[in-house]
Amino acid sequence: MDDIRFAVLGTGGIGRRTLEVSQHKDGLTAVAACDRNGVAIDHDGLDVDELLAATEGNIASGPEDGVPDDDVATDGGAAAAKADGVKQHGEEAGIIASEQGKPTETPIDDIIDESDAIDAVLLALPNLEHDFIPRVAERFAEADYEGVMIDVLKRSRVIGMLDAREETLKESGITFVCGAGATPGFLTGAAALAAQSFVEVEEVEIWWGVGLKSGYEDNRGTVREDIAHLDGYDIETAREMSEAEIEALIDEHDGVLEFHDMEHADDVLLERAGICDAEDVHVGGVLDVRSDEKPTTTTVSVTGTTFDGETGTNTFELDDVTSMEANVNGPALGYLKAGVRNNRAGHYGVFGPADLMPGF
Amino acid sequence: MDDIRFAVLGTGGIGRRTLEVSQHKDGLTAVAACDRNGVAIDHDGLDVDELLAATEGNIASGPEDGVPDDDVATDGGAAAAKADGVKQHGEEAGIIASEQGKPTETPIDDIIDESDAIDAVLLALPNLEHDFIPRVAERFAEADYEGVMIDVLKRSRVIGMLDAREETLKESGITFVCGAGATPGFLTGAAALAAQSFVEVEEVEIWWGVGLKSGYEDNRGTVREDIAHLDGYDIETAREMSEAEIEALIDEHDGVLEFHDMEHADDVLLERAGICDAEDVHVGGVLDVRSDEKPTTTTVSVTGTTFDGETGTNTFELDDVTSMEANVNGPALGYLKAGVRNNRAGHYGVFGPADLMPGF
Incomplete structure (x- = not known):
């Protein structure tokens, strides 16, 4: 399989550990990451070590940070990163502390703008507002993204919300792999x-x-x-x-x-x-x-x-x-690779982890 | 997925239990089976209960039965069934004791003749002569069979022998799933x-x-x-x-x-x-x-x-x-279904069970 260029939305614990684990996997190149304040994009591959070092320790959670704003669908993803528990320590917090990061008001839109050159997008965002991830998927579909989206969501009801958008995802050419962390996953x-x-x-x-x-x-x-x-x-x-x-x-x-x-x-x-x-x-x-x-x-x-x-x-x-991170991120990246194989074979729509098993 | 019509070569323990387990799986229809003496073919679906009742208990193993003849590649499969430990109790032994069975000198060739209407062939044959299964695969390829072949072989070296024939299998359109029982499988x-x-x-x-x-x-x-x-x-x-x-x-x-x-x-x-x-x-x-x-x-x-x-x-x-039979036959039929999906998607060649996993 050719190299897979992937993006991570959210640089909380799961997002950062996914970037770290990807360095141990063959054929995966992290090309984009975002949080509330900023975005880092390099189509030749991010310097993951630098990004991790810069964001490590300057992330925390305040009372307001776990709460996506109501305008989450229109704010370009700021609330998404916020929901991931990224605490702002002034202007220099989060991904923009990295020399690869640049500030933005619209991090998710910025990634969508570059998505022609992105094979897969991992949504490392908690899903407290339960239609949040389905709505992010919709935004990629509206931009005619063709590729894989994968999340580590937990709630059963979200699967139905994704299914309800399946035609939109299929039309765009999206293979959406849902619930692909540790459990579910x-x-x-x-x-x-x-x-x-x-x-x-x-x-x-x-x-x-x-x-x-x-x-x-x-x-x-x-x-x-x-x-x-x-x-x-x-x-x-x-x-x-x-x-x-x-x-x-x-x-x-x-x-x-x-x-x-x-x-x-x-x-x-x-x-x-x-x-x-x-x-x-x-x-x-x-x-x-x-x-x-x-x-x-x-x-x-x-x-x-x-x-x-x-x-x-x-x-x-x-x-x-084996830590929660090891058990989330290894499988998540594995299912991402399986998703890319399916996407390249023209299989679009919504898939769960068990759908990617041999299908006994 | 459309219904899968499959054949079983060999009606020893594994072959018969596979037929039995297939009745519990959706979308699987047994259309052919053979042993040393006979063949049963019905493209509308075999009466598995009758076949099992007729062959149960009239199968055993004599000293000579575990030994494939040297002319196994040319005898139409008689030795294949022999290798599976089918004891002959005179003319009426094995599959021909079933009202669906008919005697033949060339059971495997008889199945190859009908293989246009067969989606998958399960080789439930022990592999004492270690190139035996690869040679059976070759015979199907020579007849331009397009479909799945699956075995429950154990020996590591056989995989290499199958790989050596991969081009032939691919040209024919065969998806060969090897080592797909309990272990390997x-x-x-x-x-x-x-x-x-x-x-x-x-x-x-x-x-x-x-x-x-x-x-x-x-x-x-x-x-x-x-x-x-x-x-x-x-x-x-x-x-x-x-x-x-x-x-x-x-x-x-x-x-x-x-x-x-x-x-x-x-x-x-x-x-x-x-x-x-x-x-x-x-x-x-x-x-x-x-x-x-x-x-x-x-x-x-x-x-x-x-x-x-x-x-x-x-x-x-x-x-x-959980019996050996449960752990061989459920997965074998499951991998068979996965093989058919791959075959229909145009993926030919040699696949192991782990190749059919998500490919993490």
Whole structure:
């Protein structure tokens, strides 16, 4: 496969780590990145080390930063970067601290302007406003972008919003790969594979552990998105919480948040790939923001019945030392490559991780 | 995807169980099957239940049955069926005991004659003579077959023999999926997936357990092929063993054979997919022919280093209650479907299971 030139929207924890991991993968060249304040574009390839060094540590989250503005669809992406938890330390914050960065009021539009020379766009943006990523996709489609878009979104309902835009995406020539991080993403693919012993899948249980002490500052947007899954919270209440309220909530739980029956797109992504019914998929996990040790082992358990009538459970376990970042960004870039192969073969529309599996 | 019409060459344990499992899969219609003595072809779909009932129990293995004749390439496949351990109980044995079967001296040629109406051919034949499957592929190519061929072969060296014929296969329009059973196959795909946490894979360990008491009679060809992996044995010596010698060997081990550092194609199949070096893949396992309980849990362990410098091991475990047949035939039919999608997209040549994964 020819070299893939890709862009990253958002330079919070996931965006920056994706740039870093891409340096370990063959055939991937980062050519563009943006955050709220700025954009860096070099079609010969960004100097990723310089960009990471410049943005590392000058990113944080303020109370207002987790909240996309209402005018997000028209502000050229400023709120997008804002939603990713990029704290502004004056004029020099974020990507413009890099010598490759330049300030802009319209970072996403700036990338769209250059998208003829971009094979794939990774949306490393939390999706608190749940039609936000679908609307970004629409903007690329309106500009007749032909290529791959890929996100690491979590919410089941977003898949339907993307599906509703599928014709627009197809007309433009976009292959949109959705939910392609760790879960959904890596673990969705694992569930699709583990199901192959069975002729009928009864239940898929995805249980994740994340220890995020050293990554906490960079991943406040993700943590806020997780809080929306807690009992008594939803997307709106989580979005409106102040940073102090989030800290109080975390204190109350001694830094450890446990989640059950999360609205995670693994369910619809497995159903659309024909693996099982969405209602038979259960996702939960434990997040510890005060330790880098995982509070529980990330496990996918697939229970089903074999053709010869036995009921059993196949399991996939990630080593506790593998970080959330490793498990998001490796698979995300992998699915991106799979997306590019599909795009070049003329397969446009909306694809989930399990759709990119062999399709057993 | 439109309906897939497929044929099975060989009606030993794997062939018959594949026919059975296919009834649980959407979009698959068995239209042809053959063994040493006969062939059954119905382009509207075989009556699989009748075929299974008729062949069940009239298949066994005699000392001579595990040995393909030297004239295998010219005998129309009689030796192929023979190699699959089909014992002849006179004229009425095997597939011709079915009301759908008819006797033939040239079963494989008979299927080739009908191959215009066949989308995929599953070679459920042990591969004791190690160029046997590549030679069968060549015969289909000589007849200008356009479609999928898929096998469940085990030996690493066979992949090279298929690669050596790749141009011939491509010219014909054949998508050949090799090593697509349990291991290699299911577990190769699992290793490719489990590797996604890592930027560098250090070791892949595949360890399988098979309890084969009730399936022993049907799978003597497979057992003989496994024996060839034992210390002090090779393909030639295993092929030449009498049935009594095999029984004596099994007695000596109380029915439990343990294998280490097997020549299993997982190694070259993972290397060709870019997951790791072949030499870093180790395959072993335990076969118990006197119990249906697995003597050990089938596990894939992938050890690697993450982008952030941690070394860990991800694992994939099959439930002990899932039989060898469930783990071979579900994935084999799944990879067959993936092969058909590739074939219809014009992708010809030789593919391994990991090549059909997303290609991370």
